[in-house]
Amino acid sequence: MKQNKAERREKYEDKSMKTNIFTVQIADQIDKVFDTITKCDDFVGFELLSNPSKMPEKAFNIPADKCKAGSNMVGLEDHICHECYALPDKDEDGKFLSNRGGRYKLDVVQNSLNNRFNFATMNPYFVAVMSYKITKQIKKKFRWFDSGDIQSELMLDNICKVARNTPHIKHWLPTKEWKLVERYITSGHKIPGNLCIRLSALKKNGKPPTKLARKLGLVTSTVVTPDVYDKLSFKCPSSQQKNQCVDCEACWSNKVKDVPYKYHR
Numbered sequence: 622m623k624q625n626k627a628e629r630r631e632k633y634e635d636k637s638m639k640t641n642i643f644t645v646q647i648a649d650q651i652d653k654v655f656d657t658i659t660k661c662d663d664f665v666g667f668e669l670l671s672n673p674s675k676m677p678e679k680a681f682n683i684p685a686d687k688c689k690a691g692s693n694m695v696g697l698e699d700h701i702c703h704e705c706y707a708l709p710d711k712d713e714d715g716k717f718l719s720n721r722g723g724r725y726k727l728d729v730v731q732n733s734l735n736n737r738f739n740f741a742t743m744n745p746y747f748v749a750v751m752s753y754k755i756t757k758q759i760k761k762k763f764r765w766f767d768s769g770d771i772q773s774e775l776m777l778d779n780i781c782k783v784a785r786n787t788p789h790i791k792h793w794l795p796t797k798e799w800k801l802v803e804r805y806i807t808s809g810h811k812i813p814g815n816l817c818i819r820l821s822a823l824k825k826n827g828k829p830p831t832k833l834a835r836k837l838g839l840v841t842s843t844v845v846t847p848d849v850y851d852k853l854s855f856k857c858p859s860s861q862q863k864n865q866c867v868d869c870e871a872c873w874s875n876k877v878k879d880v881p882y883k884y885h886r
Contacts, residue, residue, distance in 0.1 A: 650779065653749040658757050661750060667736045669754055673767040675859060677866050678759050681751070682707075683738040683769035684731070690797040690823075691770060699824050701844045701884070702797075707768035725768070734768065741779075742772060748779050752786035759787075762873050765794040774805045784816040791873040792816040795842055797823060799830055806837045817875050825884050834878075842872070842880045850883040857882045 655661040662668070670679040685707040686692065694702040709726045724730055741747055755763055771777050771794075784792045792815055796802060799820050812818060822829040822843040829841035850856055858869055860883040871877045 649745060650748040650782070651745045653746050655750075655753050658754070661753055661757075664746075665740065665750055667733065669737060669740060669750065670758065671733070671737075671767055673764075675864050675866060676762075676764055676767065678762055680764040680767045681737065681741075682734060682767045683741060683772075684734040685725070685768050687738055687772065688770045688797070689772070689801075690799075694797075694823065699827075701821070701823060701825055701827075706885075738769070741776060748782045748786070751783045755783065755787045755790055759790050762791045762793070762870065763787075764872075765792065766796070771796050771798045771801055774801060774808075777802065777805050778810065781810070781813055781816060784813040788813075788815055790815065791870070793819070793873045795819045795821050795872075797821045799833060802839070803833065803837060812838070814875075817873050819872065819880065829879055831879070840875055840878050840880075842882065844882050844884050846884050850881065853881055855881070859883075860885070 653664075655664070669681070671682040672679050673682075685705050688702070691702040691705065694700040695705055695708060697703055707725050725734075740750075744750075765780060771780075780792075780794065784790075792813075794816060796818065797820075802818060802820065806812065818839045819842040820830045820834050820837075820839055822841065826845050826849055827843070829843050831841055833839075834841045845853070845856075850860075857871065857880055859866055866872075871880050
């Protein structure tokens with residue numbers, strides 16, 4: 622039996638956001654107006670935006686172990702996702718096997734990532750809340766997924782709605798979910814002009830999906846080893862400026878067809 626919006630909302634609100642039990646997304650988004658950031662944050666119950674040190678402003682992330690394409694490449698040494706910086710190395714009992722993961726090993730960080738995942742995939746107020754948060758807390762540039770990746774066409778559609786609701790902000794979304802993005806666009810959906818989707822190369826020093834990106838009207842990014850990076854005339858400058866974007870806007874620009882990043886663990 623099909624549930625109405627109120628029933629779905631009540632079912633969601635009875636659950637704890639700190640659990641990781643949600644796997645099916647709510648299709649219908651509900652509008653909501655907030656008077657202040659405090660009221661918005663109280664409504665959500667946790668901090669919805671991440672604060673990566675490299676980025677010029679706040680961002681949004683979910684657990685790296687939720688990556689669909691990326692999770693299949695973690696064990697492949699020549700792939701970019703091998704030894705992912707956001708994916709702690711654990712055994713079956715949850716014991717850490719190495720230093721990989723850094724701050725991502727902390728329980729407080731993992732709780733935040735899971736909270737964001739649950740909110741993005743199950744909360745019918747995701748578009749309304751994200752639109753308000755970005756409008757009030759972001760001045761110019763916003764990054765999606767400093768950890769994690771798109772989960773579904775529905776999530777991508779919601780991100781597009783957020784971008785349309787915040788036309789004064791430049792949005793950047795790097796993704797390895799090529800097929801998901803292709804299905805979304807070829808089915809007739811449009812990408813907002815202020816959302817820069819970069820289809821990421823899969824392998825270190827590998828070729829980006831330039832042909833597909835061109836077909837979809839998108840751009841790409843690559844990851845190269847230091848020896849290749851040093852020979853490039855144009856590249857991400859962050860490794861040369863204390864791992865900071867500073868005033869560089871290449872990643873957010875659809876005019877920049879490919880951005881090469883320096884490989885690091």
